[in-house]
Amino acid sequence: MDVSQYLEIFIDEAKEHLENLNTQIMNLEQDGENMDTINEIFRAAHSLKGMSGTMGFKRMQTLTHDMENVFSKVRDGNIKVDSDMVDVLFQCLDALEAYVAIIQETADEGDNDNANLIKALNDILNSEGAGQEDSEEGASAQKPDGETNITGEGGDGKANANSGADSNAGQNNSAKDQANADAGSSAPDKHKWKQIKIGNVERSAIEDAEKEELHAYGISIYVQESCLLKAARAFLVFRAIEELGEVILSVPSVQDIEDERFDRDFSVIILTDQPLEKVVDAVKNVSEIEDAVGGKVVFENPSEVSKAGDASNTGASSGDSKAGAGAASGADGANAKAQSGAGKTAAVGKTGQGAGKPEGKKAMGKPVVNRTVRVDIEKLDSLMNLVSELIISKNSLVSVAETEIGGGSLAFNEQIEYLESVTTSLHESVMKVRMVPIESVVTKFPRMIRDLSKKLDKKMELYMTGEDTELDRTVVDEIGDPLMHLLRNSADHGLESAEVRAKRGKPEVGSIFLDAYQDGNNVIIEVRDDGNGIDVEAVKAKAIEKGKITEEQAEAMSEKEAIDLLFQPSFSTAKQVSDVSGRGVGLDVVKSKIESLSGEVEVRTKLGEGSTFTIRLPLTLAIIQTLMVIVGGEKYAISLGSIQTIESIPVEDVKTVQGREVIYLRGNVIPLVRLTKELEVESMNAPDADLLVLIAKKGDRFAGIVVDELIGQMEIVIKNMGKFIGKSRLISGATILGNGEVALILDANALIQ
Amino acid sequence: MGMDGNKGITNEDLNERVQVVKIRLGVEWYGINISIVENIVRMQRITRVPGAEPFIKGVINLRGKVVPVMSLRLKMDMPEGEESRTTRIIILRVDGDEVGMIVDEVREVVTLSGDDIEEIQRDSKNAGSAYLSGIGKIGNDLISLLDMYEVLGVKTV
Numbered sequence: 001m002d003v004s005q006y007l008e009i010f011i012d013e014a015k016e017h018l019e020n021l022n023t024q025i026m027n028l029e030q031d032g033e034n035m036d037t038i039n040e041i042f043r044a045a046h047s048l049k050g051m052s053g054t055m056g057f058k059r060m061q062t063l064t065h066d067m068e069n070v071f072s073k074v075r076d077g078n079i080k081v082d083s084d085m086v087d088v089l090f091q092c093l094d095a096l097e098a099y100v101a102i103i104q105e106t107a108d109e110g111d112n113d114n115a116n117l118i119k120a121l122n123d124i125l126n127s128e129g130a131g132q133e134d135s136e137e138g139a140s141a142q143k144p145d146g147e148t149n150i151t152g153e154g155g156d157g158k159a160n161a162n163s164g165a166d167s168n169a170g171q172n173n174s175a176k177d178q179a180n181a182d183a184g185s186s187a188p189d190k191h192k193w194k195q196i197k198i199g200n201v202e203r204s205a206i207e208d209a210e211k212e213e214l215h216a217y218g219i220s221i222y223v224q225e226s227c228l229l230k231a232a233r234a235f236l237v238f239r240a241i242e243e244l245g246e247v248i249l250s251v252p253s254v255q256d257i258e259d260e261r262f263d264r265d266f267s268v269i270i271l272t273d274q275p276l277e278k279v280v281d282a283v284k285n286v287s288e289i290e291d292a293v294g295g296k297v298v299f300e301n302p303s304e305v306s307k308a309g310d311a312s313n314t315g316a317s318s319g320d321s322k323a324g325a326g327a328a329s330g331a332d333g334a335n336a337k338a339q340s341g342a343g344k345t346a347a348v349g350k351t352g353q354g355a356g357k358p359e360g361k362k363a364m365g366k367p368v369v370n371r372t373v374r375v376d377i378e379k380l381d382s383l384m385n386l387v388s389e390l391i392i393s394k395n396s397l398v399s400v401a402e403t404e405i406g407g408g409s410l411a412f413n414e415q416i417e418y419l420e421s422v423t424t425s426l427h428e429s430v431m432k433v434r435m436v437p438i439e440s441v442v443t444k445f446p447r448m449i450r451d452l453s454k455k456l457d458k459k460m461e462l463y464m465t466g467e468d469t470e471l472d473r474t475v476v477d478e479i480g481d482p483l484m485h486l487l488r489n490s491a492d493h494g495l496e497s498a499e500v501r502a503k504r505g506k507p508e509v510g511s512i513f514l515d516a517y518q519d520g521n522n523v524i525i526e527v528r529d530d531g532n533g534i535d536v537e538a539v540k541a542k543a544i545e546k547g548k549i550t551e552e553q554a555e556a557m558s559e560k561e562a563i564d565l566l567f568q569p570s571f572s573t574a575k576q577v578s579d580v581s582g583r584g585v586g587l588d589v590v591k592s593k594i595e596s597l598s599g600e601v602e603v604r605t606k607l608g609e610g611s612t613f614t615i616r617l618p619l620t621l622a623i624i625q626t627l628m629v630i631v632g633g634e635k636y637a638i639s640l641g642s643i644q645t646i647e648s649i650p651v652e653d654v655k656t657v658q659g660r661e662v663i664y665l666r667g668n669v670i671p672l673v674r675l676t677k678e679l680e681v682e683s684m685n686a687p688d689a690d691l692l693v694l695i696a697k698k699g700d701r702f703a704g705i706v707v708d709e710l711i712g713q714m715e716i717v718i719k720n721m722g723k724f725i726g727k728s729r730l731i732s733g734a735t736i737l738g739n740g741e742v743a744l745i746l747d748a749n750a751l752i753q
Numbered sequence: 754m755g756m757d758g759n760k761g762i763t764n765e766d767l768n769e770r771v772q773v774v775k776i777r778l779g780v781e782w783y784g785i786n787i788s789i790v791e792n793i794v795r796m797q798r799i800t801r802v803p804g805a806e807p808f809i810k811g812v813i814n815l816r817g818k819v820v821p822v823m824s825l826r827l828k829m830d831m832p833e834g835e836e837s838r839t840t841r842i843i844i845l846r847v848d849g850d851e852v853g854m855i856v857d858e859v860r861e862v863v864t865l866s867g868d869d870i871e872e873i874q875r876d877s878k879n880a881g882s883a884y885l886s887g888i889g890k891i892g893n894d895l896i897s898l899l900d901m902y903e904v905l906g907v908k909t910v
Contacts (some may be wrong), residue, residue, distance in 0.1 A: 389817070634801065679803040719819040721802075721812055722850040724905060728804045734812055734819040742800040742814045 003324030006232045007107055010055050012374060013228070014100050016139060017048045018093055019443050025089050026446045041073045048096070051228045057109040060099045066121040069091050073125060088120045090447065190293045192269035193218030196251050196446075198297070202269065205248055206297060207270045214245075217276050219283065219294035220267040227288040231260040237289065238268075240282040245272025254308065259373060266667060269297060377473060380434055381742070387423070387430050388717040392736055394423045395714065399738030424715060427623050435470040438516055438525070440465055441480040445487055449512060452491045460507040461493055462487070466516035469524050475597050475617055479525070482590040486527040486613050487512060489587070494531035494611055504608065506530065522641065523619055528612040534605040536562045563603050568590040600749065602699070614699075616749075626717060626735075627694065628711035632681025635743040637716050637735055638705070642696045642748035646710065649691045663693065663704055670695065670702045673751045678730060684708050696748040703752040720746060761876045771865045773889065775896060776828055776843065777858040779834065782896040784889055785843065789901055791851060792844040793859050796836055813853060815844060822853035828904055829884065842887070848907045863896075870898065 031037065045068045052060035067089065073079040095114045102110040104562050196218065198206070206216040221237055223230050234257045241247055247254075249269040252262045272279060276294050283292040394416075401416050442464055449462040471479070495501075495510035502508065513528040540554040543565050549557070561698045569588040593603050599617035618624075618641075626637035627646075647665065654661050654672060661672040671692070676683040693704040718736040732747040773784030774793075792815070797875040799811040799822055808827035812819050822842055826834050834840075844851055871888045886900040 076869075391819070721819050722821055722852065723848075724823070724850060724852040725802060725809060725812070725821040726805055728802065730804060731802060734800070736814050736817065736819065739800065740814050742812050742819055744802060744812075746801065 005227050006055070006395065007103070009229065009374070010051055011104050013051060014048060014096075014103075017044045017051075018097055018100065019440065020044045021048075022447050023092075023443050025086060025093070026450065028074075028081055029083065029086045029450075035075075036076045038071065042068065042075055046226075046251075050226055051101075054227075054229060054232075057099065057103065059109050059111075059113055060096060062739065063092060063095060063099075063114055063118060066125075068119050070121055070124055079127075082255070088117065090346055090451075092117050092121065108635045138485055147472055148596055171724055182568065190220060190222070190291070191218070191295060192220040192265060193251075193269065193294070196249060196267055196269060198249065198269065202249050203299065204496055206269075207299075214271045215276070216248075216269060216271055216297040217279065217294050218267060218269050218297050219280060220265055221283055221289060222265045222291040224288045224290045225264060230262065230264075231258055233286060233288050234258075234262070234266060234325060236286045237283050237292075239268055240286055241268065241272075241279060244274045244279050244282060245270045290341055294444065338499050345718075375433075378642055380430070384430055384434070387427050390621060391423050391427065391715055391717055392738070394419055395716075395738035396740075397738070399641075427715070431472070431623070434473050436476050437470050438476055438479065439467040439469045439478055441483065442514060442516075443482070444480075446512065446517065448484065449491060452488065456492060458491070458495055458497065460491060460512060461509050462512045462514065464514045469516040469518060470523075471617060473617070476598075478593065478597055479615075482593045482615070483514070483527065485587070485590045486615075487514065489613075490527060490529035490531065490611070492530035492534075496532050499531075518619070523617045525615040525617070526612055527615075528610065530610040533607040533609055533611050534563055534566070534603070535607055539563065539565055563605065566603070567601070589655075621730065624716060624745075626716050628714045628743070629675075629694070629707040630684075630709040630711060631675040631679055631707050633684055633708075634679070634681060635711065635741070636675075636679075636707075636738070637714065637743050637745045638694065638696075638748050639745070640713060642698065644695045644697045644702075647695060647704070649693050649704075651688055651691060651748050654691065665695065665704075668702055670704045671753065672704045672706055674706045675746075675751075676706070676708070694748075696752055698749050698752040701752050703748075705748065716743075716745070770867075771870065771889075771898075772862055773865060773896070774843065775860040775863055776825075776841075776856040777839075777860065778829065778831060778856060782860070782894065784865075784896045784898045785845070785901060786898075787862055789845045789847055790843060794842050794844060794853075796840045796842060796855070804843075808891045810855060813842070815851070815853070818851065818873050820844065820851045820853050822855060825854040825904075833907060845901055847905050849865055852905065863889070863891055865891070 021041060021044050024037050024044065027034065027037045028041065044371065045064055049061055049064035049068055052058075052064060070079065070089070072083070079085070092114075095117055099109045102108065156550060156561075196585070209216060212258070219241075221234075222503060223233050227233055238254070238257075247270050249266050251267050256262060257266055270279065276296065280292050280294050283289060397419065398416055437699060445464065446462050449460060453460050490512045491510075495512070496504070496506075498508055501510065511530045513526070515524075515526045515528070535583055536559050538639055539562050540549070540557060543549045543562075544551055544554055548565065548568065554562075567587045567590075591601050594615055594617070597617055599615060602614045602616070603611060604614070605611035625640040627640050627643055629636055629638060647663075649663055656662070657669070661674070662669050663672060664670075672691075674683075691706050692708070692710060693706055695705050696705055718733045719735055721731075721734050729750050730746055731744050732750075733745045734742050735745060737743050759904060768865050772787040774790050776783050776785060794815070797813055799813055801811045802809060802821075805811075808823050810822045810824050812821050814820075822831060826832065834857055837857070840855065841859045842853040842855055844853050869890045871890065873885055873888055884899055884904045885897050886903075889896045889898050889899045
């Protein structure tokens, strides 16, 4: 069976489950009795096992199976959770992650059996010495040694047990149809295909086909409840049917089925020259298909098509002798009643049930049917590029309107404005699609801190807030490593040993905080600890020792400058190189990574009290709102996010403090930055003219940026300038204006000292 | 030229043949391997980039992309030239990125065989010679073959 096309889904979902397991096992260690946590773990492990089995990854399946056994014992209260057990479980998760990583690269799980882990798991199981009752939840039904079972039909006891109840739940609409009692083994309204409304087109196709000795059958297919890749199964079902005939109608639609927007069953109307039994058997042969029932499609009143509702529904023929395909035959006179009782169409019913199924509660509030679509990031990138092009083209229209038509036609301007608002919302929507919560990155940190705590033999606790803060997907993918570095740094260098903490009157358990929040156009992520803080003198001493600075330089250095030394390559103040950090690879990597994402890192520290590393990242990457200005005849764009107000300041209000020009504005002393000087151009304005000052703010610092002229607000597309231009402190990129001119983007943050 | 022109040439011959774009700086002619040449465009408005190195003249809009432009004269330690009717920007793709080089003139594409190329002694005293990969002979004319990876400071693997 070819499952390769589901590999990506598998990998994505496996990663989600592993992440979830990581978090939940952390919780488990905190509170080993919490049934919600235990059930959640059990569910995730079970899903993972089923998925890997379906995909044929047997080693992964074996390992998850054994883990599941342990969880099962925990749930039943036969084993108590302890730290050693959690260690083993975490090692198992690491091993599973390794499997997934190998699968991602090679589409194969590799050949590491992780026998030691399996042994460790079994030791945990045996230590408790209880009877081997792991058949609970049907786990034994899928014992990996019985290899043929793995993808075998109905292999999972649990699924079967539950599915019975489940199908009842889904059938409540027909509870009144007692007349169906003659239907035999299975409930008669399993024949959901009878509720399919057959339109005139399909109907005439069926009638034509029947003239050519083809048969029209309706089949309802039920997927096992435990099935994790329902769409994959449905696909295989379709393929099986299409080998024998043609599917002319499907409820839900094929598209919905592919997107997994169906509950547990779907129905099709097919045309074939084969007997019904053969088709139904072929369908049932697809693994994880619980049942399939079918019958011949017969129209009750062939002459009258357009009679309301149920008239156009297909009625099963009572005289259909072929419909005995194992399942209940369609020979139920009550069929018409079932249809009228059903009322709503089958298609609508599906989605409705998906969301509202009572099962929802059991699954810890997670929606059973996920109404999301996985999209390749490349497709989003290309969509983003198209939006960028659209915005550039809109900008040229605006500039044409301004110059050539001169704002003459009101209607034209209105349309331009409309176009502007549409492109802006389009851009926002695309950006939103690209936004993902940083959760996916930070969930692994509590576990990491736990490991570090053991390794470093320091007691510490990680507190996180703002995990739901969203960032562009590309940024989220990149931000994990820098954050990890900073956390390790805090754990290793930041937090003091227990003795020192006791001496300083600090609580024995050190605290590390990871806070994320949005601040205007930026997202801030702070890593904070209540440890030792940075010893500026030690940093200077180290820098002198390494020959990076002279003693004189060290004397003259401000605290900030000294701290900046930490971000230089191969600089580590840890007296001993430890396993955790302090190899001199670290903060410089963090800094360059953050800067490559157009962000910045800042450090605040107080010796003896702790340090805070603040990462500031732009919310969006490609398109920003800017203020277009003219400096010395050249056009520049400044990100609007950093501009607070625009002021006109008379020259005589400019004061000089310690050799620097400042203005006094609403109680703040604000240093002036003359862009003409920074950009090495001559101002075009008269020296005594009022100054046009943009007040920019970064954190709690202000700067007054002096420009010659304002053009106005403009949405621009940031273009990369390539590596040959060299790094410039002030220029963060370029953009193409409506008239084709290139304008540079000024980084206002860099102007704030 | 075209397909017919290549008939009868074995693969080995082809391997030794090098096609170069012949360009002029001042009075001297140089060759740039055609495999890295993306485009040749007329001189156009260049947006200055403050704080960049002197030989970087700025950036241009090349069909929606922002591409840096350098003066090849300044890069080669030659005095800056006057812009003329023949001045062109030759767009190269080196190491995945595009970059434009301002040259005084672009003449033609010439094909050199291995025999036509003379290796040169790297002269440490002459900075310009570090940028050369050889001297090409076309009849009685000589052109200096430029190693643009050296010029741009990109490490070749």
